[in-house]
Amino acid sequence: MSTAVIVYHSTYGHTEAQAKAVLQGVQRVEGVTGLLLHITEVEKHWDDLNGADAIIFGCPTYMGSASADFKRFMEASSKLWAEQKWKDKLAAGFTNSGSQSGDKLNTLVQLAIFAAQHGMLWVSLGMLPGNNTSAGSPGDMNRLGSYLGAMAQSNVDMGSDAVPPQSDRETAAVLGQRVAEICRRFSR
Numbered sequence: 001m002s003t004a005v006i007v008y009h010s011t012y013g014h015t016e017a018q019a020k021a022v023l024q025g026v027q028r029v030e031g032v033t034g035l036l037l038h039i040t041e042v043e044k045h046w047d048d049l050n051g052a053d054a055i056i057f058g059c060p061t062y063m064g065s066a067s068a069d070f071k072r073f074m075e076a077s078s079k080l081w082a083e084q085k086w087k088d089k090l091a092a093g094f095t096n097s098g099s100q101s102g103d104k105l106n107t108l109v110q111l112a113i114f115a116a117q118h119g120m121l122w123v124s125l126g127m128l129p130g131n132n133t134s135a136g137s138p139g140d141m142n143r144l145g146s147y148l149g150a151m152a153q154s155n156v157d158m159g160s161d162a163v164p165p166q167s168d169r170e171t172a173a174v175l176g177q178r179v180a181e182i183c184r185r186f187s188r
Helices: 014-027 039-044 046-051 068-076 078-083 104-117 166-186
Strands: 002-008 032-038 054-062 090-097 150-153
Touching: 002 014, 002 039, 002 046, 002 166, 014 032, 014 054, 014 090, 014 150, 014 166, 032 039, 032 046, 032 166, 039 046, 039 068, 046 078, 054 068, 054 104, 054 166, 068 078, 090 104, 090 166, 104 150, 150 166
Parallel strands: 002 032, 002 054, 054 090, 090 150
Antiparallel strands: none
């Protein structure tokens, strides 16, 4: 049995909704278990992270980069970096912001570089963009056109029960499923 840990930060619940969608995608794949881990719980779960076959990182994009709380988690992992504890594990990422762009790509790049420093193998979203033709709509999956990871947009005046929209949640689920499928393939 393979394990994928989704480690995330969320202040208002929007990124948590996205993280739960990633977990649902992981759970679609037989033979792979998923663990949802908010960064406030990390101190009790370093062994789970070290034992995982894949770690999927998620955080909101604040001021064009990863949230400060997630950055603290990244820096706390430096003791594991020195021993290359996460080397050759699969990695992927997702992010959410209030704006359509919000410079979310910068956050995904930051997460990918973080994974690369740990010697991890980055898994992209693996899906073509949606909502980029006259026949497209905001209901399309990957409506924000990301390749590096899953992006979501949440109107800042709406709660996590309503946003991110279903298309962004399903895009996140596809990322979780893709990581789990590759995880299972690697475990053979």
